[in-house]
Amino acid sequence: MTPIKLQIRNCYFKSPMPLTFRARPALVAYLTCGDPDLATTQEVALAAVEAGAEVLELGVPFSDPVADGPVIQRASERALLQGTRLADVLMLAGELRRQTSAGMIVFSYLNPILQFGLERFCDTAGQAGLDGALVTDLPVEEAGDYLRAMRGRQLATVFLAAPTSPDSRLRRIAEASTGFVYAVARTGVTGERDQPPQDARDLVRRLRRHTKIPVAVGFGISTPQQFAAVGEYADAAVVGSAIVHTVERNPGREAAAVREFVAGLVSGSRAGRARTSATRA
Amino acid sequence: MAALEELEQVYRAARRDKKFQQELDDLLRNYAGRPTALFFARRLTQKLGGARIYLKREDLLHTGAHKINNCLGQALLTRRMGKQRVIAETGAGQHGVATATVCALFGFQCVVYMGAEDMRRQELNVFRMRLLGAEVRGVEAGSRTLKDAINEAMRDWVTNVRTTHYLLGSVLGAHPYPEMVRDFHSVIGREARAQVRKQAGKLPAAVIACVGGGSNAIGIFSGFIPDRGVRLIGVEAGGRGTQPGEHAARFHGGAPGVLQGTYSYVLQDAAGQIATTHSVSAGLDYPGVGPEHAWLKESGRAEYVSASDAEALEACSLLARTEGIIPALESAHAVAECIKRAPRMKRSEVVIINISGRGDKDMGILRENLKNL
Numbered sequence: 001m002t003p004i005k006l007q008i009r010n011c012y013f014k015s016p017m018p019l020t021f022r023a024r025p026a027l028v029a030y031l032t033c034g035d036p037d038l039a040t041t042q043e044v045a046l047a048a049v050e051a052g053a054e055v056l057e058l059g060v061p062f063s064d065p066v067a068d069g070p071v072i073q074r075a076s077e078r079a080l081l082q083g084t085r086l087a088d089v090l091m092l093a094g095e096l097r098r099q100t101s102a103g104m105i106v107f108s109y110l111n112p113i114l115q116f117g118l119e120r121f122c123d124t125a126g127q128a129g130l131d132g133a134l135v136t137d138l139p140v141e142e143a144g145d146y147l148r149a150m151r152g153r154q155l156a157t158v159f160l161a162a163p164t165s166p167d168s169r170l171r172r173i174a175e176a177s178t179g180f181v182y183a184v185a186r187t188g189v190t191g192e193r194d195q196p197p198q199d200a201r202d203l204v205r206r207l208r209r210h211t212k213i214p215v216a217v218g219f220g221i222s223t224p225q226q227f228a229a230v231g232e233y234a235d236a237a238v239v240g241s242a243i244v245h246t247v248e249r250n251p252g253r254e255a256a257a258v259r260e261f262v263a264g265l266v267s268g269s270r271a272g273r274a275r276t277s278a279t280r281a
Numbered sequence: 282m283a284a285l286e287e288l289e290q291v292y293r294a295a296r297r298d299k300k301f302q303q304e305l306d307d308l309l310r311n312y313a314g315r316p317t318a319l320f321f322a323r324r325l326t327q328k329l330g331g332a333r334i335y336l337k338r339e340d341l342l343h344t345g346a347h348k349i350n351n352c353l354g355q356a357l358l359t360r361r362m363g364k365q366r367v368i369a370e371t372g373a374g375q376h377g378v379a380t381a382t383v384c385a386l387f388g389f390q391c392v393v394y395m396g397a398e399d400m401r402r403q404e405l406n407v408f409r410m411r412l413l414g415a416e417v418r419g420v421e422a423g424s425r426t427l428k429d430a431i432n433e434a435m436r437d438w439v440t441n442v443r444t445t446h447y448l449l450g451s452v453l454g455a456h457p458y459p460e461m462v463r464d465f466h467s468v469i470g471r472e473a474r475a476q477v478r479k480q481a482g483k484l485p486a487a488v489i490a491c492v493g494g495g496s497n498a499i500g501i502f503s504g505f506i507p508d509r510g511v512r513l514i515g516v517e518a519g520g521r522g523t524q525p526g527e528h529a530a531r532f533h534g535g536a537p538g539v540l541q542g543t544y545s546y547v548l549q550d551a552a553g554q555i556a557t558t559h560s561v562s563a564g565l566d567y568p569g570v571g572p573e574h575a576w577l578k579e580s581g582r583a584e585y586v587s588a589s590d591a592e593a594l595e596a597c598s599l600l601a602r603t604e605g606i607i608p609a610l611e612s613a614h615a616v617a618e619c620i621k622r623a624p625r626m627k628r629s630e631v632v633i634i635n636i637s638g639r640g641d642k643d644m645g646i647l648r649e650n651l652k653n654l
Binding site for chain 2: 062063064065066067069070073077080085086087109110111112113114115116137139141162164165166169187188189
């Protein structure tokens with residue numbers, strides 16, 4: 001007979017679908033797992049959650065991260081030199097799930113998942129307590145097997161929507177997405193930007209015609225101002241390169257640095273709302 | 282994805298457009314120098330003592346390799362789409378040179394991405410591209426060769442997709458590139474088939490071509506696929522050994538995987554990380570192979586072998602001395618396979634080797650490696 005404790009650990013903490021966001025915007029924090037090592041990633045992930053991240057994107061390092069700018073490219077190279085593989089990220093997810101009820105998805109290019117085995121990936125992800133996945137270079141048109149395997153295990157399938165997508169494609173992306181839809185804020189790759197995204201508002205507006213699930217905006221969100229501004233038109237903001245860069249720039253105190261950075265990010269928008277409620281009162 | 286869909290629509294419309302085809306034919310003929318010769322290599326045939334060997338001379342094409350067939354086609358599509366900026370990746374530099382060439386011809390802005398390691402070993406081509414007005418950007422990430430240049434070109438494309446066409450140089454990448462690039466190179470096979478029937482009075486027993494991404498091979502193979510008696514032989518880079526990282530023989534060490542928008546045979550480790558590769562020839566030094574080649578292999582229509590660095594260098598030297606033709610090191614891999622195969626074949630049989638490019642760009646490497654000259 002399976003011990004009760006084991007049963008609880010496997011399914012108790014899984015977030016409901018769609019992933020529910022509490023704050024506006026909610027923070028989705030991306031990390032490249034294994035940079036500088038898995039133990040640090042675990043600390044950093046928990047620190048991000050403590051400071052306000054509601055969903056974690058656990059990035060699987062890949063040799064050819066075509067959608068990523070230099071910050072995540074460097075982080076991926078370091079993580080790969082450590083020997084970080086998809087299997088390690090899935091184990092890390094299990095460890096994190098024991099310690100937090102934050103939303104958690106795997107963020108990976110397709111090839112590592114294919115070599116791991118799609119069914120095996122879904123089984124392992126489910127058992128680890130992951131809520132879903134985002135496969136960067138898997139277009140919805142090619143996703144039939146993936147969608148079936150993930151749906152069968154109630155795992156969320158998050159897809160990327162680009163500003164250059166025509167409405168017909170946005171509809172297909174919205175229909176295939178569960179958990180949330182990831183609206184890519186700009187034409188380009190990941191990386192911190194000085195300018196606020198021009199294309200994002202229009203993209204979110206077009207997406208909302210095709211879906212009721214939450215929309216998160218990402219690529220280039222790196223300051224408290226940019227973060228707060230996303231809350232004006234979307235449900236969540238994804239912050240990746242800025243967090244990964246914080247890790248890179250603070251060797252030896254990565255978790256503390258990320259805690260400070262995340263707290264700074266979310267405080268702007270929370271303070272704004274607190275002020276608003278105060279004046280109303 | 283939207284850019285790929287746009288490209289496919291524009292390409293299909295262009296194929297149906299007689300004026301597009303006429304303009305392309307005119308450029309291939311009067312600018313690039315088509316049709317290229319099919320040459321009977323008498324002395325090489327005698328030396329090997331077996332099948333009669335014919336050389337398809339893509340090395341005589343403007344810019345010195347087959348690449349320009351595809352570049353002219355895609356340049357016309359770029360103009361059709363109203364885009365003014367063209368980007369490309371390049372390994373040995375031949376595709377970069379051909380792209381810079383057509384951009385000068387059409388007046389497009391041109392940026393070519395090249396791995397820093399490749400820039401070092403193919404210096405001549407870097408200079409040629411700059412002389413033609415292109416900007417050459419070195420890529421320091423990863424293995425600093427072709428696959429890293431492709432990553433950077435793809436990053437540029439997603440960032441600048443509204444103004445820019447990505448002129449991909451081989452039968453790789455997401456659809457419609459593998460099909461479109463094959464179509465633009467299919468002129469090689471059409472010509473070769475007509476030429477060999479006229480000159481030798483028969484179809485060849487075998488057609489041999491080197492396979493990097495696979496464009497020159499698919500180009501010549503496509504002319505003969507329905508002719509079941511013609512064996513199609515692709516030659517990959519055997520490099521300097523059989524361990525991962527020592528070669529680029531995708532069909533011998535690789536497995537099906539997804540790289541840069543394509544699902545095909547890829548050299549990779551058990552965790553799905555893409556492998557580094559090696560070949561003395563930059564143009565064959567790539568971990569993935571065009572998906573149509575994977576299909577030809579799996580369906581049994583084509584077979585894939587490899588030639589080592591040493592065999593390719595030796596073949597280069599032999600062809601130079603017996604026929605006065607210095608092939609590119611890539612093409613020398615096909616010559617190397619012919620050296621092994623022709624002696625075992627009958628005098629009545631014909632073999633065609635696709636000489637995909639000339640060896641001027643490889644003088645530095647040849648000098649380093651053929652010290653006894």
